[in-house]
Amino acid sequence: MIKNYFKIAWRNIMKNKVFSLINIIGLTIGLSASFVIGLMIYYDYTFDNFHKDDDRIYRVVTDFTSPEGQFHNPGVTVALEDAIKENSNFEIINGFYTERPSKVENRESNLEFKWPKFVIYTNGEYFDIFKYNFLAGNMDNVLANPNEVILSENRAKDYFPNLKPSEIIGKTLVYNDSINTKVTGIVENFKERSDIVFEEFISHPTLLQTNTREFILDNNWNSTNSNSQLFVKVKQYANINQINDELKALADAHIDEDMKRYGQTRAFTLQPLRDIHFNEDYGVYDWERGMASKPLLRNLALVALFLLLLGCINFINLNTAQATQRAKEIGIRKTLGSSRKQLIWQFMGETFMLVVISALLSIGLTKWLINVFSDFVPADLEFKLIGTPLILIGIVILLVFVTFLSGFYPAVVLSKFNTVSVLKNHLGIGDKKVGLRKFLTVFQFTIAQIFIIGTLLVGRQINFLLNKDMGFQTEAIVSVFSPRAERALSKKELFAEKLTSIPQIKKISIGGMAPASYNTNTSSTTVNNGKTEVQSDLQFIFGDTEYLDLFELKLLAGRNFRNDTIRELVINETAQRIYGFDSPEKAIGALVDFGDEKVPVVGVMADFHQRSLKTDIKPMALVGDWYRPDFSRYQAIHVALQNLEGDDLKSALSKIESTYKSVYTEVDDYRIEFMDETIARFYDREKKVSKLLNWATGLSILISCLGLLGLVIYTTNRRVKEIGVRKVLGASILQINTLLCKEFLILVAIAFVIAAPIAWYGIYDWLQDFSYKEPISYWVFLLSGIAMIVFALIVISVKTLRAASVNPVNSLRSE
């Protein structure tokens, strides 16, 4: 019986190749999207789910609030660990300190490693919370003494190539030239996905031998360093609310008087281990790998769901439309003894077959899609993840679900046919379902239309962001950063000096970050403007006297500061306004009080955007390098190039690099940033959204148009006789085409009416993230509506024009 069903299913698929193809394409697109996105969701939600009692492990983090907003710090004050030691709710408490040593040496083999990543200073409790598999070394009393280190298997392979784990025990590693440590253990790296990525575990007391000593000994409740991490494992059945209350009480008890005065608060919060992978407020340890975003995953899942729905709708539409063709078979089967249930199962089987074909195609496509969507898909998500039992079960469930969604309704409709009327060729049933098919078509086109409008508006906003004048020069400027450890100014000056000999360079400035960057440096200030005393935060950018010129920042009043170290400020217009001065001129000479000193304003510059256009312009000042010789704020050489292209640009850049190498001979840490690229990077996320929307739009238009094509083919075929008669009566091709197109275009138009407000609301909501935005203009709606109608018209006309031009003699003869 089953074999018979599959045989007839296969023959039906082959007989209606166009319809089958449309069905398969639609389902394949939906399923592929679901597979890829399902894999991503599985990948991200299975981080750190393998630790013993992982639901009881928390990271303690700090949340600050102030009148300006909320701030989050993944670390806690060093004092907290001692304060909660006696708390009986905690089973294990482990504080550790993350820091990258500048250098590690294996002197025995003469190996040297710069800036190793993922190094922490911790103690044995760490290994009680996170269970590692020890490959070598004693598991008792780990890291109890100063100058001990445990290495991960991977790290050990780097530091001690060709040695077995057991042979490495007892060897010495030298950190930062002077700290000798003994290797006491080798642990296996976690095989599963984890954000606990540490590779080197140095015993905590060793920290006192580093320059962090003061900070650790200080044990100050008021300083919070993100490097100082605290993990806890709570007792079973511990009351989390109670713990949070106790932490709050601790935070309140140790609040700083200054914080109170400025209306700031601090809270310690338990962050579940599994939340670390998602919560961007606190971040992860491996920034390069990036984090997962729950909203993004949710939106992706929605896109997949919509595409899948569109595919299913095509299926329902085409199958109910085609029902009359199957009617005869159904009638005969009923007279031969088939029950309705058997017929339903037969049609469900056929649907399942199509779904399985689509699924097989999708699995092939998934491999390819993982590459296409590399922006979204985590880099180490591999295709073979699809073989995980849970994923396979998920796929089977999805296939059954899709089969029911798309197959059940057509099966019910088909099996309901009345035998006698079918065999007498009295069929009216196909027409009764027209209402539903119209509704589904409208639904499809509504989704497609929303995507079109969304894409256009998001594209416009991104264009606006990228092309909006930032208020300073962003073209042909590169920033070359000094090596990270290099603090001295002399080399920077030497480098800048040498660069002047390159003819393609227009201007050079030594300074801090460029005017727009992710880094901010802010101080709290007060200014007496003659009427009142104004308190405000002030952001800084640091630069020499050339900085203003090089970035073409416009001076509105006053002058630039006279030299690099003089204590003078050039504030921006926003600062001038916030401090309460009516015009730039009036602000000149004002004294800005930093608490310990008062500094005069000598100039006011025009506002420019310090960050992406999502944020407002903040009060800001350009200052020199005040703390020399103790400390220099300068970390980069900014270079303005002549307008260069292609090879000229390349040669200029390679000259800059070779100059850099001639100055900084010992280290290899060449970092260069193009101003325009930095700005473009502000909008990475928006570009991702845009790319996603482009795909979703393209695919939803494709699926919907295919579905429409199917319906048009069906309807037109049914009206061949009518068309013939009308032509005999003198209708022109155009008139007939209009007649045929009209009913479909009305559906598309209805879809537009429904889609427009939904799209408007969605975009309006999205735009609230931006301080500066392109207004939503009505012509975009109009344009996308017209575009959709044109798409539909093309698709419809493909079939109707042909039908309309058929010689009526042929169509009427066949009756």
Added chain:
Amino acid sequence: MNILLSLNEATRAVNSGSNRINLLEDITLNVNEGEFISLMGPSGSGKSTLLNCIGMLDSFTDGGYTFLGQPVHSMKEKNRSKLYKDYIGFVFQAYHLIDELNVWENIETPLLYKNIKSSERKALVGDMLDRFNIVGKKDLFPRQLSGGQQQLVGIARALIGKPKLILADEPTGNLNSKQSREIMELFSQLNKEGVTIIQATHSEANAAYGSRIINLLDGKIVP
């Protein structure tokens, strides 16, 4: 003679607008096992409706219908379907073969719905092909056959379930005279083997093959 089925003042009515029209009216009829009945009458006299109602594809709206002693009119759908699956075979004027299945598969289909095992199905279909001399055509699809051949397959399919009753609605209506004769002789042969046949026909010649003729006019049996 056993009575195969009996109709007692059976009526089939439909609503057309506000009018109630009787397609069949007060039909009383006993059919014995082994009979070969020809239903005659002009178009619209109710021949097909009577066949459909006897075949349980359609049902009487009034009156009694007993099949092999069981009251069909008061039966549940499930039992009724079991009854006709087991005892009734249909032959249609337009053959009504399933276009997507070949000859072999078309004949096999009723057996699938009776849950007969694969090996037994093979044997039964093979026998039937032999008997009708269409072994060579078993892999062909309906569109590749002539009308007479298609009707032969249709009859083979009707017989495969070993029915007691064959209902044939103008079985030769689409065939030429030579093919008609062959089909009618086949029916006559089957009847001799014990199968009860009720056929609807316009043709006097075909009706003559039957053992009894029933004339219908406007839904009523006329003497």
